[in-house]
Amino acid sequence: MARDIQITFDSADPAKLAAFWAEALGYQEQEPPRGFPTWEQALAAFGVPPERRNDASALLDPEGHGPRLFFQRVPEGKQAKNRVHLDVRAAPGLSGDARMAALETEAERLVALGATRSSRLEPAPPMVAGHIVMLDPEGNEFCLD
Secondary structure, eight states, X not given: OOOOOEEEEEESOHHHHHHHHHHHHTOEEOOOOTTOSSHHHHHHHTTOOGGGTTSEEEEEOTXXXXXXXXXXXXXXXXXXXXXXXXXXXXXXXXXXXXXXXHHHHHHHHHHHTTOEEEEXXXXXXXXXXXXXXXXXXXXXXXXXX
């Protein structure tokens, strides 16, 4: 039986990192519980103190196909290279110069949102199509593929 998955990010600022990934992937913040127009109102009603209201944030694919993304506050910063990372498919079906141009365009967009460009791997047919390694605003590696 196939399972639904959630991808969880440890974060210093869950709301800020969730906002970056929402823009990067076209995701939306998960709606607050029924009866509450905002998360702020829901958390206040649940008795969550103001200093704890940015402990977590969640995003959903508006079309319902992708996994839920969950961002949780942790006290420690990122220590080493990610052992698992996201590949953002920014140039499906493209190859060669057209592929790399599409990846460059997406890299520029994400840098404007707070990402950092790390490196570029040039195409080496037939096995490597080329990609760009990026860092999200908290330093988590991901690839534009």
